[in-house]
Amino acid sequence: MTKISSSIPRYETSTCLHVHHHSHLLLLFIKSPAPGITTIPNSQWKKIHIAHSPPQKTFSFTDLLLTPTPTSTPIAGTTPFPLLSPEGVRCYRKALFQRAVIANCANSPGPGALILRGPSRYSTFIKDLWTHPETMQIVSETIGVPLEIVMPLEIGHTNIQTRSDSVDVKAMVDELGPEPLNEPVELSDADREYDPLKVDSIIPWHYDSYPYVCVLMLSHTEGMVGGETYIKRGDGSTAKIEGPQLGYACMLQGGEVQHLAARAIGVKERITTITSYRAATVGTYDSSYIANVRPYTSRSALYSDWTLYRLAKMREEISALEKTIVARPDQRIDVGELEAFVASQTAYLKRTARQLIPEEQEELLLAKYGMRSFRTAAKIWESIFKTIPIARQLTPVAGRDCWMPSSPLWRDLRDSLEDIQAGRMLESQKGRFVWTNERAYCMGDELLRQGLNEFFLSWLDAVGLWSLYRQLIPAEP
Template sequence: MDSFCWLSAWFWGSPTSTDKEETFDPKIHLHYSPPEKKITMQDLLLDQTTDTSSVAGTTAFPLLSREGVRAYRRALFQQNVLDQCASSPFPGTLVLRGAHKQSKFIKNFWTHPETMRIVSEAMGVPLDVIMPTEIGHTNIQVEGATISEMTKKLKVEPAVEKVELSPEERAYDPLKDASAIIPWHYDSYPYVCVLMLSETEGMIGGETYIKKGDGTAQKVEGPRIGHAVMLQGSKVQHLAARARGVKERISTITSYRSSVPTVYDSSYMTNIRPYANLNILYPEWTQYRLRKLRDEITHYLETVEKEPELALDRVVLEKLLTEQTEYLRRTSRQMITPEEHQRMLVAYGSAAYYDAPRIWKIVQSLPEFEKLASGADSDRVWMPQSVYWTDLQSSIEAIRLEKSLTSTMGNLIWDKKRQYYMGDELLRQGLNEVFLDWLGASGLWDIYCKLS
């Protein structure tokens, strides 16, 4: 088998070969062992609700065999995948999204019952892939200034070349350095599996840091080649450290939700909208959300059919209807029209989009903040007929009743002395581009820009 793999790697060295890809076979391509440790919410000093997994994440565990890694890379580097799926947010970084539509191997690997059993077992809860577009999202660090330059560097055989690092680079601390790949954040979806497709020996960085309940950070070592880690990313705040010292770093990610009815689905599309094809994303989002709604209603109906007296429990029924109404509202609010999304993104920039929570903290310290924010809301200078004003009033009423609000940062308990503004409401919902638009209408954006 080793000789075959060596010859195969030589023959498949170019990603442009048109030969037929392999068929996924778990007996050949998987090499699974359970994670040595599961990190619990309790370990991290974080609260766990009854409708989430007690597992916050896992240490790295073997998932793909040596043959599996090369078969996955071979499928990933097919010319049709690169042509249809590649984009580059900046030099040295390549993103492949939607590869499952071009490659049966990638789709079958992530959706195979054995793979689904493994990821579900790792998180201690039955999982479903969140939606097709989130299968195998792949991030590639490789040298090159253009997509063409970067794709030419991709080979089926994992690169083993190292990059010489200076003492300063070796001393890199992602908790103090602003160059983390992804700064402190929560994921858009409840659960995620990160699979490594590159050699990591000699690599500096590449770890995940999780923020504990006491404010300290716990490091989770990055996976080696063929290994994976699982994370309940919507419930734990984390950052990804930049990898240094290697010629390539290829990781592929699939996101999940619990398949159990009554288990809260905390999904948002905040992190996804700026780079996704919204005409593909929105239909998939709608279908998965309606399936979840269907499952909740079916579960309730099956319960009361077995125990008819439960249908008289108005508290349970009211809870179901309230939760599903809110679920549908959030489903709709996340789908900002592509035209409006693009207009706002062009006006304020993708950097400001991802930096929106920090920008909000800064503008709150401005002397003019209360006057401008309050005036913008009382006079409705921004989108006066928008449904967001109804959302704002509902949240203000919930705060008055001392209820918590769901948000992209977990449950929100309003403990600030000031008024709750539209800016708070839009960020709570993860509508960063809409928040920036409101900020611009209020006059706070212009003042913030003068500070920069």
């Protein structure tokens, strides 16, 4: 059942009207005089917007020579598959370029780049498309696991690349519209030789914040160079997955496989829209972090979406265990099983809170150290050990008395040190690892492990390394 909200913006109504000639669908978009409840007629909805067929190929962990992790499921990724009809694409783009979406979701991370965060909060179409049972079934079957959308904020996150060299949101939006541009751009020799594995890629090697992702292409790709995804195989080589064409999507277990997104050149625009998922099965571990999205997302929306979804997930886990116990003869308790449950739920709950940096503090830290330092924190850390010899002696004990002395992060550091001593794997925002570095693991490593780059910079500052580093390597303008 889809609730028609009385607050559907007027412009959404009008922009969608001439796309949908079908009277049943109009129900979805017309602001009803007396707001009520209605359903999207499945057959109609599917006929107009969805043009789905399964991917020709899926890649398993085994295919990629990767060892499955305790949190992974067998399919690592898929080749592109058709998902939206051309009409569906137009409607989606119309929904994205509405005033309400642009006003509330748009920001520009750099020239020619635009991000729309959480558009489904302002577009019924986008919300209904991704949450529709048909779509949920398609994505679940494609990746071979029943999925749940991580949180409303992660429905239809949209990345836009334009030819513009401006960071002005309005100027970029003015270049775009519901109709995908189809004008290839002349390639230079350098463009033709572009190798994303050698020069800068749009997003360097990384793990996603969430376990599963579906990336849908809303632009023409004829004449496009690049735009594909590379996955790191178990033997260190790379597997290339072609980027999807207009209306096509591909899926990836991006939280579990290391991957890189190649820059796309040769086109006037490139719009991809991304929805993130976790497994909907009870007992399946959820490896999500919000470290990458925290700095550029409305904190109030993110923090409540995140906390509510984590609590809901825990509630499901607790009810499932309850049911198992009740169903047993004498309601017998297996202490070992209970201990394991408590350990995993405690870790889950702990991460839920640790990922949230208090809002005022977050604003101050980002303003003080800047987005660039935030993004390159791991590189800064590496370069500190190369350029400041005393760092090795200083860091193991640094900050205990001057940087957030009562923070539970100090306890986390002790726990990690214990794990390292016992030779156990550490989980991190960048995948699992064993500490093999010959220098001692310290608070800097702990903060980066948890994806708390903002805190990392403030710790560096408190222990005196930030000013030393900035003297050696001044900030780029």
